[in-house]
Structure formats: structure tokens, C-alpha cells
Amino acid sequence: MRPGTPKGWLWRCAAGAIVAIAQVTLALPALGAPPAARPFEALRLAILPIDNMTGRAIPADDLVAGIAERLSARGIALLEPEALDAVLADGRVRWVGGISGDTARALWARHRANAALVTSLEMFEDGSPPRIGFTARLVGAGEDGARVLWATSLAMAGEERPGLLELRYVDDPVVLVNQALDRLADELAAFVAAGTIPRAERGSQRRFRPRAVHVSPEAPRWGEEPLRVAVLPFSNDSPRRQAGEVLSYRLIATLVGLPGVTVVEPGEVRRVLLETRLIQEGGLTYAQAELLRGLLDVDLVxxxxxxxxxxxxxxxxxxxxGFTTTVIDARRRQVASVSFSHGTGRDGVRFFDLGEIRTADRLADELLRGVADAQRR
Amino acid sequence: MIRRRSEGRKEHRGRSARAVALLLLGAALAGLAGGCSTTRGLESTYADPEVDLSLVQTVAVLPFVNLTSDDRAGERVRDVFSTMLQATGAVYVVPPGEVTKAVNRLRVGKSDEPAPEDVTAIGSAVKADVVVTGVVREYGQVRSGNSTANAIAVSVKLFATESGKVIWSGASTAGGVTASDRFFGGGGEPMELVTEDALRDLIDRIYK
Structure with missing residues (x-):
């Protein structure tokens, strides 16, 4: 058929329409993706030393080496430890539970490292049965500072899934640690390959939903509009050391995957809290929430x-x-939501320990998922 | 068939004995079920008949007075009470940080009986219609024989910020050693659930 004839023009129009529809269809899944998506062809990752929140001695160097080995095997380029040490020493960085904007800029400017892996070890028991629990965040580093790209929270216990005749009971701490590090490396490599965080496969379980919750009708709807959130360390009224920080890190890992939600890197939150000498005496005030809004450009605290x-x-x-949460809408100066959650690992367990949870960290993840789901309703 | 009177009497006696045994068994089961549920103390409530609590829109909850050996009991109970009160959706609860700021600025001491002028001042500082005070009298494990269980005793008062007068007052207890704890052990419910039970009872009575 010769070009220019009426039939050829029709064919071209039809072909163009098909291509346009295909492009729109392919682009649709990306609409709900978190804003962290960025090409990772040239990822150069700095693995920060382990933030030890267990209150006891841990094999920190072995754990970092284990993570590095697994990430290298999955094709992720790593920054040399000596280079990272120099950046940390020059910046007099001693706290490694997060990364400030200044440290992120230094990593990028001096070594072209465009991301850092922050790992907080919250539980490590090498007895029988062994237990391990940690959170990890991939924090993007660049001229614009630090931003959370991806986060995960893991908790494993040797006796959690004993299986038939206890054949899957893990008694050796090395085996459990290897399983945990493999899972961390797999999840991180999957994110780096895809550039987006996979949606949560399931919602919160009924047994772990908040016991009391209220979301203000005027509060911004999570998932319906882009929201920037700062999570402050929770106040700790429990006997467990640093439980407030542990819960806030795990909450961040829960929130990072939500569509439209950007969570401020805890290192940046900490820097602002220290610089402004902000102390929550008796709880957060509207003025403090407004201050954080001004300095961190957040909608919710x-x-x-x-x-x-x-x-x-x-x-x-x-x-x-057990914990309570309070979300303050910094723009409107009002409480956006409150919740009260409490649970035990045996809640809702009826037959043969099916569904039993054996670590507080995993239980906290389930309860926090319930809180996050409640915000979206 | 004609039965002899003595046989009928025996049968009747047998039936009566079975009925009595069933009654006793039922009573024992009812008692056990009662023992399995949470114990509740005497409910004492005062409500000002001239005040309609459904019109209250904003509430400030002051730090609770803690009369227990657990240093953090007052803050814990107050936090859960504030959350549960707001979760009713009936009122807006001023964030605890705002209340603490106002209390510190006005130099109001920790008391369950603040002076009327203090109530009015706090109310105008945080723009609340009602100020709530509370006292935690018992919080933690109690023992009875060889059994232990968690228990709580708490009372709250609501003050109108306009007048500074008490408009509602109530007390509640929950938890404690039950019959099932004595028979089967177990140590009772976790402290937070016992707290929730007592506070839910108080909030239900406020809006009754």
C-alpha cells in the first residue's frame, strides 16, 4: 500500500493508538510506586557498621562481612571499608543507627557512593534456640542529602517453624544468622534490580489490629495524597532497653513500602532534634511538630x-x-490519629501452636502493620 | 402397666436427686465462669445531672497521680486513657505534650483536686471544655495464697473548665486473682489488658 492514501493514514493512526495504549498500560503499575524509584545501574553501596541495640556483645564485624559477601555475590558494588571509615572519622560520626545529610553528601562527594546500608541489630541470642532480629535501611546518598529508599525488618527464632517431628528446628545460631542474612541480601538485591518496593502481600491480621484507634476525619488519607512523614523515637516505658528506638525503626520499615509515603531518614530527624535541642517533655507539642515541619518539610509527625x-x-x-501511637498533622496543628495496640505471640493461636509468634520483634511488626492499615482506612 | 406407689416414689426421688445434682453442677459452672471473668470492684459514679457530657468537644487529660510502687504507672494509664477516650470519636483529646506545657507554664501541681481557678486557666490555655484528672491506686501483681494476677484500681474526675466544678467522677477496678487462677494457675491477664478493661468501663460509664 502506498503511503498517503486514505487507507495508509488509517493504518498509521491505528498503529499509533495501539502503541500509545501499550505505553500507558506498561506505565500504570509504576503510578503507585514509592518515590524512591531511581535507576541503580551504578549503585555503589557503603555498608555502615552494625548499630548494636541488643545491650550485649555481638559479632559485628562478622555480620558486616557476611552482608558484604552476600551483596557482592548478587552483583552490588560496595564501597571499600577503609574509605567509609575515613568519612566517618572525618565527620566524627559515632552513632550508626542512621545517616545524616552531611555524611550522605560526604560519601557521594568523596567516593561517589550513592547509597548506604544502615543495619540495627535489635536481638541476638546465640543460645538454644537462637534468635536474631534487625532492621535495615537503604539510604540514598547524594548532593541532596540522605533519603530512605528501602527498608526491611526481620526477626527469626530457631523454634519458630519446627515443622513435622521438629525437622526444621534450628539449633545452630550460625545457621539462623546465615538464613537471616540471605533473606536480607535477597530482598535488597530484588529491590535494586526492580527499583521499586514490592507491595505488601497481605494486610494486617485481625488478631493484631489496634485495640483502640481513631483517625480524624480531617486527617490526610494515607495512600491518597503524597505524604512526608517523620517518625520520632517512641518514649520507652518498658523494661527492654531502647525499645522506643526499636519500635520506631520497625515502624519506618512498615511505612516505607506504602504508596505515596516518604519517610524521613532517622539520621536527619536525629540531627534536627539535637540541633534544635527538642525534648519531648510529656509528649510532642504543636509548636514542636510545626518546627519539624519547617526544618524537615514533613506533613505528619x-x-x-x-x-x-x-x-x-x-x-x-x-x-x-504493647504501645500507643500519636500522629500529629503538622500543617493543621492537630492530632491526626491515635492508636493503642497490645498483643502476645499466642493471640489467636488455637491448634498445635499454628500461627504462634516467638519473638517480640516479629510481633511488633504485625502490630505495626495493623496500625499502618488503620491509617489508610 | 400399674406401678406400685413405692416404686413411683423411688423414681420420683431419683429424679429429684438428679435435678438437685444438675442444679448444683450448674451453679458450680456458673460460679467458675464468673470466676474466670475479670473481677470488678464496686462501681461508684457521680454525674452532675445538669451537665450534658455529649456536648463536650475538647478534653485535656492531666498527668494521673500515682499511688503505686510502679513509678511509670500514672503515665501509662493516662496515655492509654487518652488514646481510648479519643478512640471513641466523641471528643478531641489535647496531645499530652500541650497539656504538660500548659501545666508547667501555669505551675499547677500534680493533684486530682486542682483548684477551680487552675482548671479554668488550663482550660483556656489548651482550649479545652473539660479537664480530666486521675489517680492510680493499684497497678501490678496482687497475690492471694499461692496465686498471683495483675490488677488495677483507678479513678478519674472530669472538671468543667467554665466553672472549675467536678461534673463527673468514677472509679473502677479490674483484674485480680480469680477462681480459675486459683484452680488452674495462669497469672491472670497481661497488665495492659487489665488496664484497658478498667478504662473501657470508666469511659462507657462517662457516656452512659
Whole structure:
């Protein structure tokens, strides 16, 4: 058919329409993706030293080496430890539970490292059964500072899935640590390959939903509009050391995957809290929330109080976690939502320990997922 | 068939004995079920008949007075109470940080009986219609024989910020050693659930 004839013009129009529809269809899944998506062809990752929140000695160097080995094997380029040490030493950085904008800029400017992996080890028991729990965040580094790209929270116990005749009972801490590090490396490599965080496969379980919750009708709807959120360390009223920080890191890992939600890197939140000498005496005030809004450009400030955060001491005991959350809408100067959650690892367990949770960290993840789901309703 | 009177009497006696046994068993089960549920103390409530609590829009909850050996009991109970009160959706609860700021600025001491002028001042500082005070009298494990269980005793008062007068007052207890704890052990409910039970009872009575 010769070009220019009426039929040829029709064919071209039809072909153009098909291509346009195909492009729109392919682009649709990306609409709900978090804003972290960025090409990772030239990822150069700095693995920060482990932030030890266990209150006891841990094999920190072995853990970092294990993570580095696994990430290298999955094709992720790593920054040399000596180069990272120099940046940390020059910036007099001692706290490694997060990364400030200045450190992120230094990593980028001096070594072209465009991301850092922040790992906080919250539980490490090498007895029998062994237990491990940690959170990890991939923080983008560049001229614009630090921003959370991806986060995960893991908690594993040797006795959690014993299987038939206890064939899957893990008694060796090395085996459990290897399983945990493999999972971390797999999840991170999957994110780096895809550039987006996969949506949560399931919602919160009914047994772990908040016992009391209220979301203000005027509060911004999570998932319906882009929101920038700062999570402050929770106030700790539990006997567990640093339970407030543990819960806030785990909450960040829960929120990072939500569509439209950008979570401020805790290192930046900490820098602002220290620089402004902001102390939450008796809780957060409207003025403090407004100050954080001005300095961190956030819409919502999230904080709370932890009452219970205990791991089982014996096989007969169950982990127990209890906390309240408060979300303050910094733009409107009002409480956007409150919730009260409490649970034990045996809640809702009826037959043969099916569904039982053996670590406080995993229980906290389930309860926090319930809180996050409640915000979206 | 004609039965002898003595046989009928025996049968009747047998039936009566079975009925009595069933009654006793039922009573024992009812008692056990009662023992399994949370114990509740005497409910004492005062409500000002001239005040309609459904018209209250904003509430400020002051730090609770803690009369227990647990240093953090007052803050814990107050935090859960504030959250549960707001979760009713009936009122807006001023964030605790705002209340603390106002209390510090006005130099109001921690008390469950603030002076009327203090109530009015706090109310105008945080723009609240009602100020709530509370006292935690018992919080933690109680023992009865060889059994232990968690228990709480808490009371709250609502003050109108306009007049500084008490408009509602109530107390509640929850938890404690039950019959099932004595028979089967178990140690009772976790402290937070016992707290929730007592506070839910108080909030239900406020809006009754």
C-alpha cells in the first residue's frame, strides 16, 4: 500500500493508538510506586557498621562481612571499608543507627557512593534456640542529602517453624544468622534490580489490629495524597532497653513500602532534634511538630509510647508487645490519629501452636502493620 | 402397666436427686465462669445531672497521680486513657505534650483536686471544655495464697473548665486473682489488658 492514501493514514493512526495504549498500560503499575524509584545501574553501596541495640556483645564485624559477601555475590558494588571509615572519622560520626545529610553528601562527594546500608541489630541470642532480629535501611546518598529508599525488618527464632517431628528446628545460631542474612541480601538485591518496593502481600491480621484507634476525619488519607512523614523515637516505658528506638525503626520499615509515603531518614530527624535541642517533655507539642515541619518539610509527625516489649524467657512464655501511637498533622496543628495496640505471640493461636509468634520483634511488626492499615482506612 | 406407689416414689426421688445434682453442677459452672471473668470492684459514679457530657468537644487529660510502687504507672494509664477516650470519636483529646506545657507554664501541681481557678486557666490555655484528672491506686501483681494476677484500681474526675466544678467522677477496678487462677494457675491477664478493661468501663460509664 502506498503511503498517503486514505487507507495508509488509517493504518498509521491505528498503529499509533495501539502503541500509545501499550505505553500507558506498561506505565500504570509504576503510578503507585514509592518515590524512591531511581535507576541503580551504578549503585555503589557503603555498608555502615552494625548499630548494636541488643545491650550485649555481638559479632559485628562478622555480620558486616557476611552482608558484604552476600551483596557482592548478587552483583552490588560496595564501597571499600577503609574509605567509609575515613568519612566517618572525618565527620566524627559515632552513632550508626542512621545517616545524616552531611555524611550522605560526604560519601557521594568523596567516593561517589550513592547509597548506604544502615543495619540495627535489635536481638541476638546465640543460645538454644537462637534468635536474631534487625532492621535495615537503604539510604540514598547524594548532593541532596540522605533519603530512605528501602527498608526491611526481620526477626527469626530457631523454634519458630519446627515443622513435622521438629525437622526444621534450628539449633545452630550460625545457621539462623546465615538464613537471616540471605533473606536480607535477597530482598535488597530484588529491590535494586526492580527499583521499586514490592507491595505488601497481605494486610494486617485481625488478631493484631489496634485495640483502640481513631483517625480524624480531617486527617490526610494515607495512600491518597503524597505524604512526608517523620517518625520520632517512641518514649520507652518498658523494661527492654531502647525499645522506643526499636519500635520506631520497625515502624519506618512498615511505612516505607506504602504508596505515596516518604519517610524521613532517622539520621536527619536525629540531627534536627539535637540541633534544635527538642525534648519531648510529656509528649510532642504543636509548636514542636510545626518546627519539624519547617526544618524537615514533613506533613505528619509520628510518635508514641512503648509499654511492653518482652521476648519469651522460656518455651512456655510468649512475647508481649504493647504501645500507643500519636500522629500529629503538622500543617493543621492537630492530632491526626491515635492508636493503642497490645498483643502476645499466642493471640489467636488455637491448634498445635499454628500461627504462634516467638519473638517480640516479629510481633511488633504485625502490630505495626495493623496500625499502618488503620491509617489508610 | 400399674406401678406400685413405692416404686413411683423411688423414681420420683431419683429424679429429684438428679435435678438437685444438675442444679448444683450448674451453679458450680456458673460460679467458675464468673470466676474466670475479670473481677470488678464496686462501681461508684457521680454525674452532675445538669451537665450534658455529649456536648463536650475538647478534653485535656492531666498527668494521673500515682499511688503505686510502679513509678511509670500514672503515665501509662493516662496515655492509654487518652488514646481510648479519643478512640471513641466523641471528643478531641489535647496531645499530652500541650497539656504538660500548659501545666508547667501555669505551675499547677500534680493533684486530682486542682483548684477551680487552675482548671479554668488550663482550660483556656489548651482550649479545652473539660479537664480530666486521675489517680492510680493499684497497678501490678496482687497475690492471694499461692496465686498471683495483675490488677488495677483507678479513678478519674472530669472538671468543667467554665466553672472549675467536678461534673463527673468514677472509679473502677479490674483484674485480680480469680477462681480459675486459683484452680488452674495462669497469672491472670497481661497488665495492659487489665488496664484497658478498667478504662473501657470508666469511659462507657462517662457516656452512659
Amino acid at each position: 509520628l510518635t508514641g509510647t512503648v509499654f511492653d516489649y518482652s521476648d519469651p524467657g522460656t518455651a512456655d512464655e510468649a512475647p508481649m508487645v
